[in-house]
Structures are given as structure tokens and as C-alpha cells.
Amino acid sequence: MTAALSPRVRRLRDLATRLTTPLLPDDYLTLINPLWSARELRGRIVSVTPEAEDAATLVVEPGWGWDFPHAAGQYIGIGVAIDGRFVWRSYSLTTPPSRDGKRLVITVRAMPDGFASQHLVSGVAPGTVVRLAPPAGEFVLPDPLPSKVLFLTAGSGITPVMAMLRSLDRRPDGGEDVVLVHSAPDADRTLFADELDLLARRHPTWRIVQRHTRDRASGATGDELVGHLRIPAGLDEVVPDWRGRQTWACGPAEMLDDAERAFADAGLADALHLERFAASFSGSAEGGTITFARSGRTVETDGATTVLQAGEQAGIPMPFGCRMGICHTCVAPLSSGAVRDLRDGTESRVADTDQSTRTVQTCVTAASGDCTVDL
Amino acid sequence: MAISDIKEFAHLTEADVEALGEEFDQIRRDVEATRGAADEEYIRSIIKTQRRIEIAGRTALFGSVVPPLWMAGAALLGVAKILENMEIGHNVMHGQWDWMNDPEIHSATWEWDNVCPAEQWKHSHNYLHHTYTNVLGKDKDVGYEILRVTSDQKWNPVNLGQPVFNTLLMLLFQHGVAIHDLDIEGLLRRDIQDPEEFKAKLEQVGRKMRKQMGKDYILFPLLTGPQFITTLTANMAANLIRNVWSYAIIFCGHFPDGAEVFTEDQLENETQGEWYLRQLLGSANFTGNRLMHVMSGSLGYQIEHHLFPDLPSNRYPEIAERVKEICAKYDLPYNIGPFPKQFWKSIRRIWRLALPNKKFAAEQQAHESEGLTREHATSTPAAEADARRATQETPVAA
Numbered sequence: 001m002t003a004a005l006s007p008r009v010r011r012l013r014d015l016a017t018r019l020t021t022p023l024l025p026d027d028y029l030t031l032i033n034p035l036w037s038a039r040e041l042r043g044r045i046v047s048v049t050p051e052a053e054d055a056a057t058l059v060v061e062p063g064w065g066w067d068f069p070h071a072a073g074q075y076i077g078i079g080v081a082i083d084g085r086f087v088w089r090s091y092s093l094t095t096p097p098s099r100d101g102k103r104l105v106i107t108v109r110a111m112p113d114g115f116a117s118q119h120l121v122s123g124v125a126p127g128t129v130v131r132l133a134p135p136a137g138e139f140v141l142p143d144p145l146p147s148k149v150l151f152l153t154a155g156s157g158i159t160p161v162m163a164m165l166r167s168l169d170r171r172p173d174g175g176e177d178v179v180l181v182h183s184a185p186d187a188d189r190t191l192f193a194d195e196l197d198l199l200a201r202r203h204p205t206w207r208i209v210q211r212h213t214r215d216r217a218s219g220a221t222g223d224e225l226v227g228h229l230r231i232p233a234g235l236d237e238v239v240p241d242w243r244g245r246q247t248w249a250c251g252p253a254e255m256l257d258d259a260e261r262a263f264a265d266a267g268l269a270d271a272l273h274l275e276r277f278a279a280s281f282s283g284s285a286e287g288g289t290i291t292f293a294r295s296g297r298t299v300e301t302d303g304a305t306t307v308l309q310a311g312e313q314a315g316i317p318m319p320f321g322c323r324m325g326i327c328h329t330c331v332a333p334l335s336s337g338a339v340r341d342l343r344d345g346t347e348s349r350v351a352d353t354d355q356s357t358r359t360v361q362t363c364v365t366a367a368s369g370d371c372t373v374d375l
Numbered sequence: 376m377a378i379s380d381i382k383e384f385a386h387l388t389e390a391d392v393e394a395l396g397e398e399f400d401q402i403r404r405d406v407e408a409t410r411g412a413a414d415e416e417y418i419r420s421i422i423k424t425q426r427r428i429e430i431a432g433r434t435a436l437f438g439s440v441v442p443p444l445w446m447a448g449a450a451l452l453g454v455a456k457i458l459e460n461m462e463i464g465h466n467v468m469h470g471q472w473d474w475m476n477d478p479e480i481h482s483a484t485w486e487w488d489n490v491c492p493a494e495q496w497k498h499s500h501n502y503l504h505h506t507y508t509n510v511l512g513k514d515k516d517v518g519y520e521i522l523r524v525t526s527d528q529k530w531n532p533v534n535l536g537q538p539v540f541n542t543l544l545m546l547l548f549q550h551g552v553a554i555h556d557l558d559i560e561g562l563l564r565r566d567i568q569d570p571e572e573f574k575a576k577l578e579q580v581g582r583k584m585r586k587q588m589g590k591d592y593i594l595f596p597l598l599t600g601p602q603f604i605t606t607l608t609a610n611m612a613a614n615l616i617r618n619v620w621s622y623a624i625i626f627c628g629h630f631p632d633g634a635e636v637f638t639e640d641q642l643e644n645e646t647q648g649e650w651y652l653r654q655l656l657g658s659a660n661f662t663g664n665r666l667m668h669v670m671s672g673s674l675g676y677q678i679e680h681h682l683f684p685d686l687p688s689n690r691y692p693e694i695a696e697r698v699k700e701i702c703a704k705y706d707l708p709y710n711i712g713p714f715p716k717q718f719w720k721s722i723r724r725i726w727r728l729a730l731p732n733k734k735f736a737a738e739q740q741a742h743e744s745e746g747l748t749r750e751h752a753t754s755t756p757a758a759e760a761d762a763r764r765a766t767q768e769t770p771v772a773a
Contacts, residue, residue: 018586018594019590019595019598020590021586022487022488022583022587023486023488027426028426028430031423031426031427039479040478040479081412081415081475081477083412084410084411084412084413084414084416084474084475085415085474086475086476087476294502319481321476328478329476329478331478331483332483333483359483374483
């Protein structure tokens with residue numbers, strides 16, 4: 001987990017570790033400052049600022065070992081202890097990387113039944129130490145920027161796009177042809193409403209459309225509301241040239257499904273970039289019998305069932321976190337056999353002659369033949 | 376012969392044992408449902424305290440040439456090692472804190488401050504000892520393959536040396552623990568079951584030993600410069616303190632009189648209720664204040680620990696109250712006594728069993744075949760229920 005260290009620092013660290021074995025120097029240094037450890041990535045909440053729509057912007061100061069450049073549009077994992085238990089969620093970073101890399105900014109919306117998000121919005125005090133997972137996600141802008149760009153967002157789906165807009169804003173104005181269509185219930189519940197107005201004024205070549213779905217539709221005779229943006233029909237009205245744009249979309253699942261269908265129908269699947277907040281499993285495994293050694297249970301699995309799912313179906317209390325391969329909470333020792341990472345198809349194998357085990361992320365791996373997990 | 380049918384030994388019916396198991400299950404569910412921030416606070420504060428004590432001890436030894444600092448340093452370091460090995464390491468490796476979802480305090484990742492590799496410990500202790508507790512031929516903790524701790528183990532002239540072996544084990548306890556997962560019995564018979572595995576495990580032990588010894592006996596003494604020798608001896612003293620203390624605590628767990636041993640027959644088709652009963656009858660507690668229990672890794676609650684090895688140790692006192700109630704209800708013994716008394720009973724047994732001691736063997740066999748003495752031979756809950764049904768049915772029949 002530690003970032004690249006200079007050879008001298010590394011030598012010093014190795015020497016110190018000989019003194020602190022079996023622990024790391026970090027384990028003692030955290031007694032002075034909780035951020036002085038690279039054993040697990042961690043950060044300290046610097047501030048929690050309320051935003052519109054039950055949301056809050058959290059500024060996090062990362063601890064040792066955080067040396068990850070991130071691209072606007074990527075998300076990080078954040079683990080927060082709720083009643084003694086670390087709970088993990090992923091949130092988009094809403095600012096482009098700061099120059100010193102010392103501040104991470106996320107905007108979290110409290111979901112009505114979201115235990116963790118509500119806690120982050122209203123339950124964490126500045127100074128709270130949280131766990132972090134490195135930036136991830138393919139939802140980023142290419143360099144150079146395509147000549148015509150469309151952002152299609154709804155609700156808190158604006159957060160990764162906000163990071164993109166802010167990073168574009170920071171560059172010298174190149175007269176980019178950018179359109180944002182953002183839907184929110186009403187003006188009060190629009191995240192970043194003022195900043196979006198400001199950006200629109202500052203960049204004459206940007207067009208920012210804020211739609212309020214609960215407002216009375218213009219020209220409506222009755223109680224007809226603006227409603228959700230219908231794709232493609234509604235989109236044709238707002239952005240007639242959408243077919244000629246590279247599009248980044250983030251929002252509720254139905255919106256993304258509609259967009260996917262519309263772009264596919266238009267033969268433009270490649271022009272649409274989605275953020276779905278889930279691991280995309282492109283690899284596949286062979287499947288096999290998973291033996292859970294400590295629980296003494298065995299489960300037959302196919303190649304699409306993760307080790308985590310298999311264990312849960314068998315009633316084993318499996319540790320889990322983000323369920324998308326970022327937080328490493330679910331890791332378990334593999335003592336024999338092999339599993340395959342469903343994201344990229346890499347295999348982790350423990351040969352019968354090995355005395356040691358290796359830890360695997362159960363939430364993104366599936367059995368590759370028969371294997372034994374020590375849970 | 377050791378106990379081969381635990382129900383018969385305890386004079387309980389199958390229904391009783393099942394009901395008993397259900398009551399223990401309920402305790403587990405209740406504790407699991409209430410684990411939370413207070414428990415997290417407990418383990419974090421113990422870990423913090425332990426690390427501070429360790430730093431204080433190591434710091435004091437930078438003046439180890441001064442006798443009071445030598446003593447303070449050795450004592451503090453000894454206490455730090457005891458806390459780390461017992462209340463923290465042993466319990467974390469049992470998975471007592473895995474529910475926190477914190478990879479830094481997790482059974483899969485914890486490595487403890489003694490020469491035994493965590494991975495081997497989890498196999499020999501968590502798996503073999505806690506699953507096959509006190510089953511002759513299965514649980515290597517019944518005498519640790521070198522001591523005769525029950526007359527069910529055949530006497531051999533080698534056993535005459537027991538008081539000596541026992542003392543050596545006490546002084547070198549961490550090294551005894553380190554080789555515990557190796558096939559020592561096979562080695563003694565010159566017939567190791569799996570030589571490849573033996574070699575690999577031995578190498579793993581060697582690596583851990585080099586690191587541990589390098590730290591305590593070379594690097595820290597070197598850091599204190601001209602006080603090399605005094606720091607070295609203080610570190611040896613600290614390890615010795617930990618060895619003797621952990622040995623004493625651990626020997627109180629299963630060797631005092633009244634802790635029963637079992638044959639492999641008992642394992643056949645053993646139900647969950649019988650498993651609980653075996654843990655209960657095979658373990659012994661000792662009394663003490665809160666500090667005593669923390670310093671002994673909560674193993675004064677050996678019975679509770681064996682019933683629920685993976686529940687957080689700070690909850691054992693409340694669990695103990697409920698276990699005692701269950702024991703009273705089913706008329707089962709709850710083996711508890713002051714620490715010095717329990718320790719004396721264990722040592723006396725080891726000395727006695729150095730000799731063939733036919734009288735002792737006869738006593739034990741009689742006890743094992745007669746079973747538990749009961750105050751009210753038929754007053755188990757199931758028997759009572761039967762009796763109630765019988766009396767209720769009579770008037771109807773009349």
C-alpha cells in the first residue's frame with residue numbers, strides 16, 4: 001500500500017521495522033498522530049459542510065501512503081466506523097486533484113435508507129479518522145477533450161461531473177463546446193446550483209441546463225410537471241445535436257438504462273460513457289467447489305458467483321465492505337486451489353506444496369476449480 | 376478410561392443436552408447482536424495502553440545500567456508482552472474482533488510478539504485444541520505431547536522426568552508454543568508423518584525466531600550502546616516474566632482436577648449441545664478482579680472462552696453469569712477457584728502422574744465410569760417436564 005519511497009527512507013523504514021517487528025513503526029507513530037500510518041490508507045475529516053438536498057461536502061486529509069493521482073470523475077472508497085464496525089461506501093471526488101494532493105473532497109447525499117450516507121452527512125465530526133481506498137473508475141475525460149461534449153446528470157449524479165467541470169474551469173478557456181443537462185427535483189434540492197450558474201456565466205461556450213422535475217411545465221394548463229428527462233424524445237428537444245457529442249452520463253439506474261438504449265439504437269454506443277458505481281465484471285472464472293475450512297461447509301459454484309456470494313448463501317458470516325473490490329475489507333486467506341478476479345481475469349493460486357496462504361478479495365473473485373478459503 | 380459418552384457421564388437425556396445447546400446458542404446470539412462502539416473502544420484502548428507500556432519499558436532500558444531502571448524496564452516490557460500475547464494477540468487471532476471489519480485488528484492479519492508464527496498457532500490452537508478440546512489423541516494440548524496429565528495416558532518411565540520437563544516448559548514457554556504445531560510426537564518416535572510439511576513449518580518458525588531474537592537480544596541492546604549487556608538481560612527477564620506467567624495461566628485452563636478428558640468415541644456424531652457440554656466439563660476458571668482477568672487474557676473465563684472462543688473477551692464476565700445459571704439449572708459443575716488453588720491442583724497432578732500412581736488412576740477411572748455426582752439425581756429439566764406430564768395425565772385417565 002505504501003507509495004514509492006526514496007531508497008534512503010526505505011532503508012530507514014526497514015531498519016525501524018526490525019525494531020518494531022512483528023508490528024510496523026507506523027503502529028507506534030499513530031499514538032502521536034493517527035495519520036502517521038501507511039498500514040491501511042486513512043484520512044482525517046477536516047470539515048463537513050452542508051449542501052442542498054440533505055447532502056454535505058466532506059474534506060478529507062489523507063494520511064501516509066496516499067500518493068495517488070486522481071482524474072476528475074473518479075471515486076474513492078471511504079470506510080467509516082459506525083457503532084464499532086467499519087462500513088464502506090464509494091463517493092466521487094468532486095474536485096480535481098489539488099496541487100499538493102493533500103485534500104480530498106467528496107459530496108455525499110444522505111439516502112433515506114442509507115445508514116452510512118446519513119452518518120457521513122450528519123454524524124461525523126471533524127477530526128474523525130476514516131479509512132480510504134485509492135481512486136478508481138473509468139469515468140474520466142480523455143485528453144485532448146472531444147470537440148463536442150454532453151454531460152447528462154440527475155440528482156447526486158452531478159458529483160463526478162462537477163469534478164470534470166471544475167477541472168475544465170481551471171484550464172485556460174479554450175472555447176470548449178460543453179453542454180450539461182442536469183435534473184433535480186427543484187431549485188432548493190439542486191446540488192451546486194449557484195456554482196453551476198457561475199460557471200455558465202464565466203464560459204460563454206458552455207451551455208448549462210438545470211431542469212427541475214417537480215416544477216410546473218411551461219405552457220402546461222393543468223398540474224403537468226416537467227418530469228424526468230425522457231431519452232431520446234426529451235433529449236432531442238433540449239440538445240438536438242446530442243448524436244454528434246461524446247456523452248458522459250451519471251444518475252439513477254433507469255436514466256442510464258434509457259441512455260444506453262437510445263445511444264445503442266442510434267448506433268452510438270461508443271459515444272456514451274457511464275458511471276454506475278459497481279464493479280464491472282468482464283472476466284469469467286471456471287467455477288468449482290469452494291470449501292470454507294473454518295465453517296466446515298462446501299458450496300458448488302458457477303464461474304459468475306463470487307466467493308463472497310457463495311459464502312453468504314451458505315450462511316457463513318463473511319466479512320464484506322464495498323463489494324466492488326476497492327476496500328479490501330472482505331479479504332480472506334486462500335489456503336488451496338485457485339480463484340479468478342472477475343474484473344480482469346487474473347488468477348490467484350496456492351499450490352498444494354505451498355505452506356503459506358494468500359489473501360484474496362472475496363467480493364470480486366470466483367472459484368477457478370476447487371479451492372479452500374479459510375473462513 | 377476417559378469419557379466416551381458425555382450424556383451418560385453427565386446423567387442428561389438427549390432432550391436435556393439439546394435444550395442446553397439451545398440456551399448457549401441464545402447467549403451467542405444476544406452478545407453478537409449487541410457488539411458495538413463500547414466493545415471497539417475496549418480493544419482499541421487495550422492496544423493503545425499496551426503499546427505505551429512497551430515504549431515506556433524500552434525507553435527505561437536506555438538507562439538499563441541503573442538497577443531501578445533495569446527493573447522498571449524489564450517489568451514494563453514483561454507486562455507489555457503479556458498483554459500483547461494474551462488479551463490482544465490470542466483473542467484477536469480467535470477472530471473476537473473480526474466483526475469490526477478492521478483489517479488492522481483482524482484474525483487474518485494479526486502477528487503476535489512471540490516466536491510462534493501466527494499461522495501455525497491458529498492451526499494448532501484455534502483449530503485442533505478448540506475443536507477437539509480434551510480429546511485424547513486429537514488435542515495436542517492434553518500434555519503438549521511431553522507431559523502425562525491424565526491417568527488415561529499410559530505411564531512410561533520417561534514420565535519420571537516430568538517435574539523437570541514441566542519446569543523447562545515453563546521457562547521456555549514461548550519456544551514450546553512455537554514448535555507446538557510441529558509433529559513432535561512423530562519426531563520422538565522417529566516417524567514424522569509429513570517430513571516436507573515438518574521442514575516448511577520449522578523454517579517458518581526459524582524465520583520468526585530470528586526476527587524476535589534479533590529485536591530483543593541484538594538490536595535493542597545495541598541501541599543502548601555500552602549498556603548492551605544490561606539491556607540484553609532485562610529483555611531476557613521480560614521474556615521470562617511473560618513465559619512463566621502465560622504458562623501458569625494456561626495450565627489452569629484444563630489441568631486442574633475436575634477438568635475431564637474424553638475418548639475419540641465421544642466425537643462420533645457429536646451434537647452441538649454435546650460439544651458445548653464437552654467444552655464446559657473440560658475447562659476450568661479462576662476468580663480474580665478485572666486487572667487480573669485482563670492480564671490473563673480473560674482466560675480466568677476459560678469455560679466461557681471455550682464455549683464462545685470468538686466472542687469479544689470483554690463480554691466474558693456477563694456471559695459467565697448466564698453460564699453459571701445454566702449450570703445450576705442442569706445441575707452441572709462449574710469448575711472455579713482462586714488462581715493459586717487452581718494452579719496448585721494442576722502442578723500436583725503433573726507431579727503425581729510422573730509415577731504410575733495406581734491409586735490415583737483407580738480414583739479417576741471410578742469417577743469417569745460413575746459420572747457426575749448429582750445433588751438431585753432426576754431433577755434435570757427434561758425429567759421434571761416428564762414428571763409434570765405424568766402427574767397431569769393421571770387425573771384425566773382416572
